[in-house]
Amino acid sequence: MRVSDAERDAVVRRLQDAYAEGRLDHDEFDMRTHLAMTSKTRDDLAAVTRDLEPVRGRAGSALELAEPTGEDRMLAAAAHAVAVPTLFVGPLVLMLVSGKRSEFIRRQAREAVNLQLTLLLVTIVTFGVGGALYAVTWILSAVAAVFALAGQGFRYPWILRLVK
Known part of the structure; x- marks a missing residue:
């Protein structure tokens, strides 16, 4: 077939x-x-x-086989968007609360958390100079939110995947 x-x-x-x-x-x-x-x-x-x-x-999980619902897509997009003002806290809360019922939300919130943790580490290691990268992440977060609204997964490039 x-x-x-x-x-x-x-x-x-x-x-x-x-x-x-x-x-x-x-x-x-x-x-x-x-x-x-x-x-x-x-x-x-x-x-x-x-x-x-x-x-x-x-x-074989039913969570992975199911297409994301409209609510799942909206919450996944919110995980990316809420990362801009709250850093990793907002996506982490969404991952822990809504990620239990939807693998799609969990994956997208995990990506947002990992991006924010990577940026925080870069900023600390470079004594604040890496903070300039946050402007770029606003654009990436908007792109990721649009992908999530469309029901597609998004993986940020060049980040540490600290949260599994």
């Missing part, structure tokens, strides 16, 4: 999680991503992730 773009995207997200966990090196991640994006059938697609163990706590 032929695969859809949504099925390919789900496999790429699983590969990204495996890469973030260190189960794939960069070259293998690139190769498998290419294979996933060019797969025509479900058998071809299944072969890309066959040797990977299920992602911790999420394999």
Whole structure:
């Protein structure tokens, strides 16, 4: 049976999680991503992730299989937007409260928390000079909020993923 773009995207997200966990090196991640994006059938697609163990706590989970609802998308967008005035506190509260019912909200709030913690560490290490990066993060937070409203995940580049 032929695969859809949504099925390919789900496999790429699983590969990204495996890469973030260190189960794939960069070259293998690139190769498998290419294979996933060019797969025509479900058998071809299944072969890309066959040797990977299920992602911790999420394999077969109804939370991951369900499309994010309008409320989920709004709360995920709020997690990115509320990070601008509250730093990591607002997204952390959303992650702990609303993340229990929706994996989408939890992932997006976790990204916002990790971005803010990374910026805080950079600012401390550079004795305040890194604080100039906060202006850039306002733009990134707005972009991430738009992605979340559309029901798509967003991963900030070049951040430390301290909160799992």
